[in-house]
Amino acid sequence: RDYPRALSYLVRSQMLNPFDGATLKLLGATYVQLGAWEMAARTLREALSTDPGDIEANLAFSEIMRRDQEYEIAAMGYRKVLAADPASQAAEIGLAMCDMNTGMDTEAAQRFGNLLQRGERSKQLIFNAVRLQAHLPGFNWLDLANEARIGKTENKNDFDIAIAFLKAEILDRAGRYDEAWQQLVAANHQTSLAVSYTHLRAHE
Numbered sequence: 001r002d003y004p005r006a007l008s009y010l011v012r013s014q015m016l017n018p019f020d021g022a023t024l025k026l027l028g029a030t031y032v033q034l035g036a037w038e039m040a041a042r043t044l045r046e047a048l049s050t051d052p053g054d055i056e057a058n059l060a061f062s063e064i065m066r067r068d069q070e071y072e073i074a075a076m077g078y079r080k081v082l083a084a085d086p087a088s089q090a091a092e093i094g095l096a097m098c099d100m101n102t103g104m105d106t107e108a109a110q111r112f113g114n115l116l117q118r119g120e121r122s123k124q125l126i127f128n129a130v131r132l133q134a135h136l137p138g139f140n141w142l143d144l145a146n147e148a149r150i151g152k153t154e155n156k157n158d159f160d161i162a163i164a165f166l167k168a169e170i171l172d173r174a175g176r177y178d179e180a181w182q183q184l185v186a187a188n189h190q191t192s193l194a195v196s197y198t199h200l201r202a203h204e
Contacts, residue, residue: 003030003033003034004034006030007027007030007031007034010023010026010027010030011027014027019050020050021047021050021051021054021057024043024044024046024047024050024057025044025047025054025056025057025060027043027047028040028041028043028044028047028057028060028061029056029060031043032060032063032064037064037067037068040060040064041061041064041065041068044057044060044061044064045061048061052080053080053084055080055081055084055085055088058077058078058080058081059077059078059081059088059090059091059094061077062074062075062076062077062078062081062091062094063090063094065077066094066097066098069101071098071101071102072098072102074094074098075095075098075099078091078092078094078095078098079095082095089115089120089122089125092111092114092115093111093112093115093122093124093125093128095111096108096109096111096112096115096128097128099111100128100131100132105132105135106135108132108135109129109132109135109136112125112128112129112132112136113129113136113139115129116129116136116139116144121144121147121148121149122148122149122151123148123149123150123151123154123159123162123163124151126141126144126145126148126166127162127166129144130166130169130170130173133170133173141170141173141174142167142170142171145163145166145167145170146163148163148166160190161187161190161191164183164186164187164190165184165187167183167187168180168181168183168184168187171183
């Protein structure tokens with residue numbers, strides 16, 4: 001996608017109608033794609049001033065606030081999203097991560113557990129839930145790692161490598177140190193193969 005071109009178009013549109021919430025939301029989302037986090041936060045804040053209940057703007061703004069470690073502000077936005085859309089996995093994970101980063105491990109684990117019981121299997125969910133497995137009895141974490149679903153924009157090799165390292169962490173946390181070491185060696189081997197393949201492709 002040509003985000004710089006989209007940015008140019010949206011900036012012109014916003015200048016013509018500076019209080020149009022839809023344009024501000026799209027502009028904020030484009031800044032996110034370009035990694036311009038400060039401009040994204042500022043623009044999404046303006047979008048929310050025109051429509052405080054907008055689910056997409058609240059979610060995007062909350063993600064940026066969590067990235068900036070503004071967990072209380074992020075949590076408020078996630079709660080607004082969940083009030084309007086209780087099934088929002090992104091908001092539930094985001095709020096759980098805010099809880100986890102503010103010392104509320106029990107609350108975070110409950111949210112992660114609810115998502116897992118509902119059948120959610122995103123890599124992000126499983127990666128973070130593993131860190132709280134002491135609060136989440138009854139789950140087979142290796143099975144969950146095998147069931148993790150690749151994201152729409154994720155590279156398959158990167159995903160496989162991440163899951164391999166996740167399995168090593170799960171085994172280590174379970175006290176299965178020999179198996180964890182073997183898994184870590186295998187994960188490192190996968191990483192080396194991926195780097196070698198990328199290097200070869202670059203010289204074709």
